Amino acid sequence: DADVTQTPRNRITKTGKRIMLECSQTKGHDRMYWYRQDPGLGLRLIYYSFDVKDINKGEISDGYSVSRQAQAKFSLSLESAIPNQTALYFCATSDFRGTEAFFGQGTRLTVV
Amino acid sequence: AQKVTQAQTEISVVEKEDVTLDCVYETRDTTYYLFWYKQPPSGELVFLIRRNSFDEQNEISGRYSWNFQKSTSSFNFTITASQVVDSAVYFCALKGGNTGKLIFGQGTTLQVKP
Numbered sequence: 001d002a003d004v005t006q007t008p009r010n011r012i013t014k015t016g017k018r019i020m021l022e023c024s025q026t027k028g029h030d031r032m033y034w035y036r037q038d039p040g041l042g043l044r045l046i047y048y049s050f051d052v053k054d055i056n057k058g059e060i061s062d063g064y065s066v067s068r069q070a071q072a073k074f075s076l077s078l079e080s081a082i083p084n085q086t087a088l089y090f091c092a093t094s095d096f097r098g099t100e101a102f103f104g105q106g107t108r109l110t111v112v
Numbered sequence: 113a114q115k116v117t118q119a120q121t122e123i124s125v126v127e128k129e130d131v132t133l134d135c136v137y138e139t140r141d142t143t144y145y146l147f148w149y150k151q152p153p154s155g156e157l158v159f160l161i162r163r164n165s166f167d168e169q170n171e172i173s174g175r176y177s178w179n180f181q182k183s184t185s186s187f188n189f190t191i192t193a194s195q196v197v198d199s200a201v202y203f204c205a206l207k208g209g210n211t212g213k214l215i216f217g218q219g220t221t222l223q224v225k226p
Contacts, residue, residue, distance in 0.1 A: 031212050040121070042203060042216035058213070088155060098212025099145055099164075103157040 003027050006091050006104035013081050013111055021076045021107050023091030030096060032074040034058075034066060037088040037106075046089075049074055081111040114139045116206050118217035125194055126225050133189040133220045135204030141165075144208040146180065146187045151201040151219070163187065194224045 004025045013019050023032065030051050035043040035058075045058030047066040055066055063085060067075045078085055091104040115138040125131045137146065148160040161171060163180050171178045175192045191198055204217040 033213070035214075035216075040218055042116075042118075042218045043205075043214070044216070045213055048211070048213060090157065092214075094212040098207065098210060100159070100162060101147075101207075101212065101214055103159075105156050108155070 002105060004091055004093055004102050004104040006089075006107045008107060009105060010108045011110070013109070015082055015111055017081050019078045019081055019109070021078075021089055021091075021109070023074045023076070023104055025072050025074075025091075025093045025102075027093050027095075027102055028071075029093040029102070030071065031094045031098060032068065033092040033094075033101070034064075034074070034076045035090045035092065036060060037090065043090060046076065078109075078111075081109075083111045085109065086111045114141075114206055114208055114215045116204055116215050116217035118202075118204055118220050120220045121218070122221045122223070124223045124225065127196060128193050129224075130190060130192050131194050131222065131224075133191075133202050133204075133222065135187045135189065135217060137185050137187065137204070137206045139206060139208045141208035144206060147203075147205040147207070147214065148178065148187075148189050149203045149205065151203065153200070157203070160189075191222075194222075196224050196226055198222060199224045 007022045033048040034046040037043045049068045065077045089107045092101040117136045144165045146163045150158040177190045179188045201219045203219045205214045
């Protein structure tokens with residue numbers, strides 16, 4: 001089993017729908033991150049969390065929210081999906097030193 | 113501000129050619145880490161290497177090598193005798209501070225033709 005698991009792997013949703021992307025990890029890491037990948041832009045940070053009670057905005061948090069339900073779980077929500085949120089989404093974890101990131105397999109989201 | 117620039121958007125080579133992927137970074141941190149990741153067509157991110165700012169030794173791993181030069185703020189990646197399986201998008205990334213946040217370059221798409 002993967003250390004960092006994202007569900008679903010692929011999702012097509014309609015404009016205006018609420019959708020949640022889930023991430024769970026078995027690394028025992030405190031730090032978790034959500035990134036978004038767009039062609040030609042690399043990966044950009046949406047939100048990150050250092051522990052269950054800590055949530056921080058990243059570079060592109062507008063239109064997104066997150067929930068850290070437990071040390072091992074970090075969910076990303078799109079309250080009202082729009083087409084320009086079509087992208088590949090990655091969850092990542094790191095230990096307290098933050099010197100290495102472990103990525104999930106990615107979730108390909110299409111908003112039509 | 114921190115920034116990573118991969119000026120080469122796409123590179124196409126013929127199998128067995130050597131190819132170098134460029135990465136230039138900006139940071140005011142004195143301690144930082146640089147990374148390379150490979151993203152094959154299947155989409156996952158594969159970790160290739162991590163380098164800290166105090167270690168400027170070049171690294172070689174099989175056909176892969178990395179040249180880190182603080183004087184030019186560059187961390188270039190060379191594939192020797194490229195193979196079709198090297199075809200992928202390659203990302204350079206920077207981590208400064210203690211948040212663990214990664215700043216990614218735009219990525220370079222490498223196509224290796226048989």
